[in-house]
Amino acid sequence: MSPLQLAVTALLTIAGIALQIWSSAASQAERQYALQLPSVLLYSLAAALFLFSVFPDSLTEGRALGFGVSGAAGFAAFFMLISFAWLAKTRPRDELAAQLKSAERENAALRRKLKGERLSGEGPRPLARSTRYDAPLRGSRRHRIGVVTGNIANVVGVDVWVNPENTRMEMSRIDEPTVSAAIRYHGGRRDDAGHLVDDLIAKELAERMDGRQHVSPGQVLLTESGELLESHQVRRIVHVAAVEGEPGSGYRQVMDLNRCVRNILTEIDRIAEAGESLRSLVLPLLGTGGGNSDLHRTVDTLLAAIVSYFEAYPASRIRAVYLLAFTDVQEAICRTALDGHPEL
Structure with a gap:
């Protein structure tokens, strides 16, 4: 031989x-x-x-x-x-195993849905731990969509953070319980006592506005990540106009969330194609912080928009998109939506 x-x-x-x-x-x-x-x-x-x-x-x-x-x-x-x-x-056994696997997925999704409905009645509880769960897009090895839980300040190692802003692009005060406040505080330069002494991201965002008082709903502005680069490995912040203010009524979610997601992902891909290594992003549930929105509809809309973008641009340099679930209710709803989506 x-x-x-x-x-x-x-x-x-x-x-x-x-x-x-x-x-x-x-x-x-x-x-x-x-x-x-x-x-x-x-x-x-x-x-x-x-x-x-x-x-x-x-x-x-x-x-x-x-x-x-x-x-x-x-x-x-x-x-x-x-x-x-x-x-x-062995074929009947494979078919039985496939049916069993499908039933297990359906049961898991149903349990999460019931849990989400039950928790909605009890009131949401903030999640202390930051954990990640993701699934590959069907037919694609490049792209994954998932959920990251807890406070965004505990998320480490994601290239881009998305900041849901109002159409005035005015960041929250640092003591407010919002994503915008967390980004502003942790991205700024602080003294030894933890006091903000250089408001890096808010100042750059104001410069990007260039004297304008408003931007269109869904428009995005890109800034550096300030101190977040060293502390959380965040390379860029994408600010998106996700809520609109109305005197006497407060803020409400913009109508076209699809436009928000499309603009966010397009801007990140544009920067990535120019040479920056931007492969992952964390996306808060846009416009849900004030409670004036349908959480289930928001999650479904965001998820569908992400999937549609990756299907339209299979060569996108973005590898993973994580929805941010701050509470147990949000996590249950996000997990149910991901488990039940036919493209994941």
Whole structure:
């Protein structure tokens, strides 16, 4: 047996083993039957090549469906016929495993939905821990959509933070319980006592306004991240006009959330194409802080807009988008929406 034949035999065998191990994973339960067929073919070719290289005078003959086969082809055909007959018996088990996996997903989504409805009646509780959960976009290895929980001030290692602002682009005071306040405080320069002494991000945002009093709903402005670069590894802040103010009535969510998401992702991709490494972002639930919005509708709208953007721009440099769930109610609703989305 020549070294080349030995190498090819080993390669076919290793490929068959690797394919079979991968196809046996729990995540492949719905298609293990189909995935094992090419594995059998690799085993057959490896066995045929080995036997008829070591024993070149051996002979295997047979006839099937009116065709005559002999030699290595006959052996491979015989081996595959036996293997397919055995694999056919496993197909019902694969189908049952697929049904079970689907039922488990549906049950998990239903439990989260019921939990979200129950928690909505009890009142939301802020989440202390920052945890991440994401899922790949169907048919794409590049893009993932997920949820990060807790206060945005505890999120570390995400390239871009989105700041939901009003159409005046006036950041919240640092002692207010908002994302805008957290970004303003942690992005500014502070003294040893923790007092803000240089309002870096708010000052840059005012410069970006360039004397304007308002921007259009959904418009975005980009600033540096100030001290957040060193403390949280945040490279950029994207400020989006997500709420509109009305005298005597306060702020309300802008009508076109799709435009907000599209403008955010487009701006990040524009900067990334210019050379900046911006691969991930955390997106708060735009306009829900004041309570004047439908939380379920907001989450569904944001999620659909992110999926639509990635489908329209499959070459987008953005790898992961995380919805920010500050409370247990928001987490339950976000998790349910992700689990139930057909593209994830």
